[in-house]
Amino acid sequence: MKEIIIALLKANLSLPEAEISSTLEVPKDPKLGDFAFPCFNLAKSMKKSPVAIAKDLAGTLKSPDLEKVEAIGPYLNFFLKQDLLGNSVLKEIQKKKEKYGSAKYISEKIMIEYSQANTHKAFHIGHVRGTALGESIARIASFLGGNVIRANYQGDTGMHVAKWIWCYTQYHAKDEIKKDEEWIASIYVDAVKRLTAQPELQAEVDIINKKLEEKSDSKLQALWEKTRQTSLDAFEIIYSELGTRFDEYFFESAVEKRGKEIALELLNKGLATKSEDAVIMDLKEYDLGVWVLLRKDGTVLYSAKDLALAERKFKEFKVKRSLYIVGAAQRLHFYQLFKTLELMKFPEAKKCAYIPVMEVRFPWGKMSSRTGDNVLYSGFKRELVSDAKEELKKRYTLDEPELEKRAFAIAIASLKYFMLRQDVDKNLIFTKEEALSFEGNSGPYLLYSYARARSILEKAKYDPKKKYAISELNAEEKELLVRLGNFPEQVKKSYETLSPNVLANYSYQLAQLFNEFYHKHQVIGSEHEQMRLVLVDCFSIVLRNSLSLLGIPVLEKM
RNA sequence: GCUCCCAUAGCUCAGCCUGGAUAGAGCACCAGGCUUCUAACCUGGGGGUCGCAGGUUCAAAUCCUGUUGGGAGCGCCA
Numbered sequence: 001m002k003e004i005i006i007a008l009l010k011a012n013l014s015l016p017e018a019e020i021s022s023t024l025e026v027p028k029d030p031k032l033g034d035f036a037f038p039c040f041n042l043a044k045s046m047k048k049s050p051v052a053i054a055k056d057l058a059g060t061l062k063s064p065d066l067e068k069v070e071a072i073g074p075y076l077n078f079f080l081k082q083d084l085l086g087n088s089v090l091k092e093i094q095k096k097k098e099k100y101g102s103a104k105y106i107s108e109k110i111m112i113e114y115s116q117a118n119t120h121k122a123f124h125i126g127h128v129r130g131t132a133l134g135e136s137i138a139r140i141a142s143f144l145g146g147n148v149i150r151a152n153y154q155g156d157t158g159m160h161v162a163k164w165i166w167c168y169t170q171y172h173a174k175d176e177i178k179k180d181e182e183w184i185a186s187i188y189v190d191a192v193k194r195l196t197a198q199p200e201l202q203a204e205v206d207i208i209n210k211k212l213e214e215k216s217d218s219k220l221q222a223l224w225e226k227t228r229q230t231s232l233d234a235f236e237i238i239y240s241e242l243g244t245r246f247d248e249y250f251f252e253s254a255v256e257k258r259g260k261e262i263a264l265e266l267l268n269k270g271l272a273t274k275s276e277d278a279v280i281m282d283l284k285e286y287d288l289g290v291w292v293l294l295r296k297d298g299t300v301l302y303s304a305k306d307l308a309l310a311e312r313k314f315k316e317f318k319v320k321r322s323l324y325i326v327g328a329a330q331r332l333h334f335y336q337l338f339k340t341l342e343l344m345k346f347p348e349a350k351k352c353a354y355i356p357v358m359e360v361r362f363p364w365g366k367m368s369s370r371t372g373d374n375v376l377y378s379g380f381k382r383e384l385v386s387d388a389k390e391e392l393k394k395r396y397t398l399d400e401p402e403l404e405k406r407a408f409a410i411a412i413a414s415l416k417y418f419m420l421r422q423d424v425d426k427n428l429i430f431t432k433e434e435a436l437s438f439e440g441n442s443g444p445y446l447l448y449s450y451a452r453a454r455s456i457l458e459k460a461k462y463d464p465k466k467k468y469a470i471s472e473l474n475a476e477e478k479e480l481l482v483r484l485g486n487f488p489e490q491v492k493k494s495y496e497t498l499s500p501n502v503l504a505n506y507s508y509q510l511a512q513l514f515n516e517f518y519h520k521h522q523v524i525g526s527e528h529e530q531m532r533l534v535l536v537d538c539f540s541i542v543l544r545n546s547l548s549l550l551g552i553p554v555l556e557k558m
Numbered sequence: 559g560c561u562c563c564c565a566u567a568g569c570u571c572a573g574c575c576u577g578g579a580u581a582g583a584g585c586a587c588c589a590g591g592c593u594u595c596u597a598a599c600c601u602g603g604g605g606g607u608c609g610c611a612g613g614u615u616c617a618a619a620u621c622c623u624g625u626u627g628g629g630a631g632c633g634c635c636a
């Protein structure tokens with residue numbers, strides 16, 4: 001589409017194609033045409049006012065593909081012939097269906113590390129944000145041709161585990177060990193509470209921590225293994241509900257040894273240095289401060305472990321690009337990691353990227369999994385499902401499995417969309433009122449729009465093969481059409497900026513346009529029934545594709 | 559003290575990368591619309607010094623500098 005205009009302008013102006021292409025824009029108001037060319041830049045070289053240039057060009061530019069060219073002030077506005085627009089967009093969507101918007105845009109092997117929940121602790125809605133973000137970026141990357149490996153790096157050792165084991169053995173030993181995130185979290189919260197009240201008890205925890213590290217107490221070891229697995233199993237249930245799966249699970253214990261080796265190698269090569277008996281990377285000349293690899297007692301830190309993990313990613317998995325989707329507090333750590341990998345001369349280091357997961361906060365401040373002043377995934381999902389059931393019951397009489405199925409899909413759409421619709425660089429202010437809302441800019445609105453479209457197609461016994469002609473398009477049809485045609489570009493943009501919220505906003509705007517069209521124009525029985533059915537079909541395909549990239553499954557009936 | 563992120567309507571946010579035509583949504587508030595394809599919808603209304611001050615430009619919410627406020631981080635936690 002755009003090429004037609006570019007070619008036309010190129011033939012009439014002495015400007016390089018690249019400049020024409022970047023100047024050419026889509027007007028905000030569709031009434032102003034399909035494309036617009038601002039003439040300000042031409043003013044100097046042509047020694048005429050932009051308004052006069054636009055006016056003159058409007059008179060000379062002609063093409064069989066154009067309805068008209070109009071000068072409005074300093075803008076040259078192009079109106080394409082409608083059947084051209086309609087045919088190209090609708091045909092392409094109908095042909096490619098679920099592949100519409102996909103491309104061989106990238107072909108690299110990419111590893112995406114995300115979620116990183118710690119065992120023996122809660123899976124709260126902050127984790128949902130990171131998990132939803134990672135899953136969506138993984139889907140977008142593979143939609144654009146990437147060979148994606150989803151990785152989860154979980155903290156299954158450390159002080160938090162010791163606290164949990166201590167609290168369980170001391171105060172909850174009679175409790176049955178449950179594959180339940182909320183119960184697991186409650187033990188940890190109890191541990192923190194008791195330790196806050198009686199700090200001297202920390203000595204008991206330290207003993208357990210040491211025994212766990214040394215693997216010297218077989219009873220504790222067995223309890224650790226059992227509870228670790230229970231915790232991982234509880235997470236796995238959540239992952240499946242959230243529509244996420246991982247190809248690779250990494251654990252800190254598996255990279256400890258190699259991490260230490262790398263630190264010592266760096267020391268030998270003179271890249272790392274000793275300072276106060278610790279092994280450090282001095283990155284001050286890069287404004288990245290000091291990065292400690294080994295403690296003064298020689299034990300390995302998170303930093304060195306991450307070096308070992310990165311090395312595995314490059315050497316064993318041969319990834320060319322590595323994305324880290326991790327809490328924003330760790331930003332500096334990752335910049336230090338990337339810089340060190342670069343100094344270690346890994347060519348892939350330059351293609352490492354860190355995507356911060358900003359906090360999910362209450363309006364009055366941050367959530368805390370230590371005190372339990374937070375919102376856990378499981379409990380909140382239950383609330384969403386229960387609310388969705390109420391809404392469904394108000395409207396229809398459904399049997400239990402169908403009610404359950406719809407309510408669950410609505411809950412997931414609601415939660416994931418709420419997490420993804422916002423810019424990744426911003427804290428997300430969580431209020432129940434907003435998160436539980438099924439109206440307006442929300443997941444359920446999108447599902448509803450999709451279900452409405454599908455319902456029309458079903459009632460009309462829609463046959464996609466039936467012939468139709470693109471007639472005079474009304475404003476709503478045209479806007480919808482233009483937006484549908486814009487989807488592939490939005491997918492690329494969301495990948496380039498690593499921002500699924502681009503697609504979340506796109507989905508919402510698309511659904512809004514559809515609902516306006518739906519309200520204003522009858523499809524079934526209208527003069528242009530087949531054309532409108534095709535439009536509705538294409539809308540449903542594109543919305544489904546877009547939501548699928550967000551990791552949100554649709555409902556055929558809502 | 560230094561570094562990074564954020565600041566747009568009463569509230570929650572799009573738009574910023576790649577500067578252009580009256581700055582857009584949702585919620586809340588007010589007024590309307592279901593005998594017609596799902597009203598979880600749609601239409602209209604009020605509500606904005608785009609934190610502030612400079613700069614670049616024909617043109618700045620958008621780019622640059624400074625500044626204020628909020629958040630996060632800064633050698634042996636992860």
